[in-house]
Amino acid sequence: MNRPPPLNAVYVFAVCARLGSFKLAAEELCVTPGAISRQIQGLEDFLGFKLFDRQHRKVLLTHPGQLYFSRVAPALTAIEEAAENIKPASERIPLQIESTPTFAMHWLIPRLTDFQTLHPEIELQLKTSSGPIILHKDTQIYIRRDPAQFSGLEGKEFMSEESLLVCSPSYARQQGTIRKQTIPDLPLIVIRSRIDLWDKWFQRNRLDINAVKQRVIFDNTILAIQATLEGLGVALIPALFVDEYIQSGALIEVPGSKALNTGSYSLIKPPEPRGQKDAKWVMGAFSDWISTIASRHS
Template sequence: MRKLPPLKAIQCFEAASRLGSFAAAAEELLVTPSAVSHQIRALEREVGLPLFHRVHRSILLTDAGRRYAEQIAEAFGMMEAATRSIDRTGKADILTINSVPSYATQWLMPRLSRYSALHPDVDVRLNASVDRVDLAAGQADFAIRYGTVFPDPGVEVVPFPLETIVVLCSPALVRDKPIRTLDDLRSHTLIFSEVNLVSWRRWLDEMGGRDIPTGRGPRFDRSFMAISAAVDGDGVGLESRLLIQRELDSGRLVLPFGMMGPRLVCHRLLFLKSKAGVPKIKAFRQWLEGQLAETAM
């Protein structure tokens, strides 16, 4: 715990040393001169030294008082600058979200402007990473993770809605070689997302295409790269339907088999249980749940 003199006493001393008069300090602080004198005497008892020479009706700083006044003035200047800095930003809070890269790129970033419009006093900071985030140390307010998670003590884990893993490709890719049945995939290049919870082999086995080979094709360690390759017509991809809404809306991707595919929880939201009631935490959770409900696939 910091051991500091009463702030009122320091204010009186700073004003009196700057203005050179107890009366002038009292006028600025809207108190009586005797109140200023009383506060400064209490401060002198606190520090154990006289801070002013009192000569008739005037005051002069002692050497110790002058040094103290210089340091106090500097401290007040820093507080004033910090206050002005807050006023310039115009934001009450900063919300820091650490998300796995593909979810951040494909789903969250296109929607953050909607959140900011609803909460103009909150600045959003989005970090994309797969590294462990120490929420208790304040590295982020939220972490969005893919797959299984092992949370630290005190961390709440909320699963996202079920996501459908679908086959996707560029519309240009299927103009000459349509994809109507699983067997049609034999004539196309398969794009592999190596971190996907559902592999091509598993998807084909579950859909009845056990004899379709899956040994060749470009491989990526991030879903957003695999999605980009599919948009460019490099092959047929397999990804969560949730991540490709923009590409479907723009017509850059199509779903040759529609919504055929397994459904599972892919992403999870992590935050400190102790901060669940903090307004910025509560507001973002409610907004995110609403957005996910609208796009649940």
């Protein structure tokens, strides 16, 4: 057999095999049952063997028909996927994610190339918010750390958070030896929305937080990181936001300090998928991807 079978007839065959009925296949393809029968008969003549046993109100695959279906079904799926992968942006499936700004900037965005490579058929839309979740009709996934920000909604934890005691190398040289007992004497860089970080650190190290002589307070983690890079003091910052600076030598961990468990990050989905009909699928694809990536970097 040197020439390929008629592709349209192969597609009709696959639909009939899936539905087990010429009538149902005709309804799905918007043609008459007679047209379906002619396509199948033509394909059987071309192949030289019967594909179906015709029975009352249904059709059953013959053994050769089952073998043929097992070969052509994956090929047809591959053809459909190829078409999906080259769709113009206007036809891609949108996925809108709302994340906290620091998590988006320092962790999520540097890894999104991987997701785009895996799912070119999905159009990512990323926005940020630091406050409690307010459901929007076009947003399918929210990323938050504080459970109080998604009270009443179901969250799936995907990554734990550990915070590190860090400072700039120049600040460390200026101060000489920094030990945990001397931390209350140093300027502490504080994140206004994460006062709990220093509270937990002082509790674990059995030191009196009231002994702190100076605090420099910043509204968010992004500003606190920059202040630490500039040598304004010692900071307690989640590792996932400062790992890159530690690896580059821009920041160092305070010698002798240990990572402190300070929470976790969760994916939160609306009670019912919002937006387009493919919402459940794109939400599942992103959830599976971020859980896999997080496990690699834990």
